[in-house]
Amino acid sequence: MRKFMLILPLTIFCIICSLSFQYYYFIHPLNSSKVKNTISYLSSDNFKGRLTGTLENYETAAFIKHYFKLENLSSYNKDYFQSFNVIYPEKIDAAPYLIVKDKNGFIVKQYKYAADYKEDMLNFKNSSVSFKKDDVISLSKNSFQVQTSNQYFLFYTPKNDNLDFRSSFISNSRGSMYIMIKEQTAKEIKNYLNLGCEISCFIPFHNKLTSAYNVIGYIKGKNPALPPLVLSAHFDHLGSDLSDTVYSGALDNASGTSFLLGLIKYINSIGKPERNIVIAAFNAEEFGCLGSKNFAQQYKDTLRGGKVINFDMLGSDKNVPLSIMAGKWDSKNSPFVKEIAQLCTNSKVNFKYTFENSSDHQYFRAYNIDALTLSDADTSKIHTPMDKSQYINTKSIDRCFNVVSKEIDSYAFNNNPFILYSKYLLAISFCGILIMVNLYLHQFYK
Template sequence: MKNFMLHLLLALLCLVCSLSFQYCYFITPLDSAQVKHNISYLSSDSFRGRLPGTLENYQAVTFIKNYFESQHLKPYKDSYLEKFSVLYPKRIEGTPYLRIMDQNGFIVKQYKYGTDYKEDMLNFRDNKISFKKSDILLEKGNAFQVHNGNKYFIFYNPEDDNLNFRSSFMANSSQSMYIMIQKQTARDIKKYIDSGYEVSCFIPFENKLTSIYNVIGYIKGKDPNLPPLVLSAHFDHLGTDLSGKVYRGSLDNASGTSFLLGLVKYINSLGKPDRNIIIASFNAEEFGCLGSKEFVQKYSKELKGGRVINFDMIGSNKKIPLTIMGGRWDTKNSGFIYEIADLCLENKVNFKYIFQNSSDHEYFRAYAIDAVTLSDEDMSKIHTPEDKEQYIDTASIDRCFNIVSKEIINYSFHNNFFVLYCGRLFILSSIGIILMLRSIGKRF
């Protein structure tokens, strides 16, 4: 009887060893070096900042679509491309100017673009303004609002006189155009208009309606009727300024997009999930999360009861906590947020909370769908030309994967024991087999 039990236990250990070895061999962990390579590619000068409406944004769409196809993702609702319309800031012909004019229309002073003034990208409902002192509606410090007909323009001095920061584009802004000016420029303008001169400004951008695309694929689950898991990131950024300076958006958000692409290989290596896993690469996040809004409004019924993990800025080289970002009305006790925080605690990952609608989780939460954004909230170079690949750290990428991979297994693979602990199981079962063989050998 003892020999039978020993042989039974040996057979069980061999089975565990074999299964765990297969999982260890076939599972492909996230390759953070490859993620960084893709970040470098997507944020290179050839993509010119991936501004929605530009050729380079369409090229990014093509790159992501081709990757989805190469990884055998199924097109969501029969197409990888989800088309929708947006207003975008289109570059038009002309040279920018900010100048002082006398009563006869002669130029008294011409300011230098990029040094004395520069457009902020918030809106270009109108791109030309001439005004005198009587047109200034509100003045505060080195900022003033100009009223011209039924149009409003803002001239303001940015923090530290830094003209490099570029805001997101908001077509529904109440102001027609925003112009950043140096402190000295603001003082000059005040002096001139107090003396009866006129200020004239032109920025060659205009709001233009166009069609752009989200890229959506999915991995089919065993039970497609279960609410899906959605993994998402936005790929758009802020384009270039009028001098050709590229806003690369390496951290924001070539990083999240590249991380998402890396996850696809990992998930495919796990086998067939229990539920559908939707891989959503959103456009026009920098225009007010318009891509995710389009997606949620269209498919809210299918998404009900599901979960969303969004990635926005993954890979900072600053030693900062991982941010769990929920919606404006969430708290740390909101169910899904609590679960992600618990995973961080279990895996000794330093983290913090933020509750605001500032990424693509916003509209999921508006439809009461569980959603979080994971982020390295390093704002030091965001929306400036300094957001470059060289400031990406693979350790931060690996940190995020350590948390996300466990949530994927938990929610979409029923906490598969072999997936979670294949390495440990293989080692322990191998040791057990050796010990059992020795024990059986001594008996004979």
């Protein structure tokens, strides 16, 4: 009887040891070095800044689709690509200019592109403007607004006189074109206007309607009727300027996209989840979150009751806190925000709260779907040519994985202890086996 009482716990320990070993051995945690390699690839000059509407943006979508297929993701609603229409800024094959003409029409000054002036990306309803003093309707120290034929053009000096920053493109913005000018350029133009000169500016971009694509796949769960977990990131960025300077967008947001792709390997190594896990690579975030807007609008009924975790800018300096970014009307007490904050606290992760509709969680929250964005909110190089992969910090990527993996395990795998504690269960069960074997042998030879 005593021997049987020893065999039963020995058998239990053996089963636990076997299961925990399988999970421990076969689960592949996110490899942040491989994530950084993918960031380097997507933010390379080959993709020319991944501007929505360009060939390079489509090539990025095709790369993601191919990755989804390799990792055996099912296509979402018959196709990996979700198409939607966007207006985007297309380059015109011509040279830019900002010139000053005197009263007789002679050019008295020609400014140098990227040194004296440069386009901002906000809009190109009109690519050219010519104006005199009477056309200026608003004038301040280093900026002025021009109105011609019911169109508005803004010339302004950016912060620190730096022409490198590039705004997102917003097709419905009020102005027809936005031009950054150096402080000295602004002073000279105002003087020329007072002398009766005419200013002419041409930027070879124009607005064009085209199709863009989200890339959507999913991992089928045991019970597809349950509300899904959506993991997402946007892959578009701001393209290149007229001197072919590439806005690489390594942190914003090749990082989030690469992190998302890395998560697929982790999830697949665990096994089949309890619910569907949707993997969504969104496009046109830099145009006002248009890709996620289209997805949320089309699938809101399927997504209600689910959770959305979006990744935008991961991998800045580890001293920058992880930002839990939720909707404008959320708070620290919003249930999903509170849940993720508790995971950060439990993992001893330095974090902060941000409540803004400034990433792809925005439209999910508009439909009352639990959604937030995890971000290393370091804007020091964002939307500039300095946003390069060389500045990506893998420790910050590991930090985010430490948090989000626990939420995935909890929500999609029902807190499976063999996922959460495989290493500890393996050690405990192995020690239990040794103790039981020792006791059994002691009874056998007694």
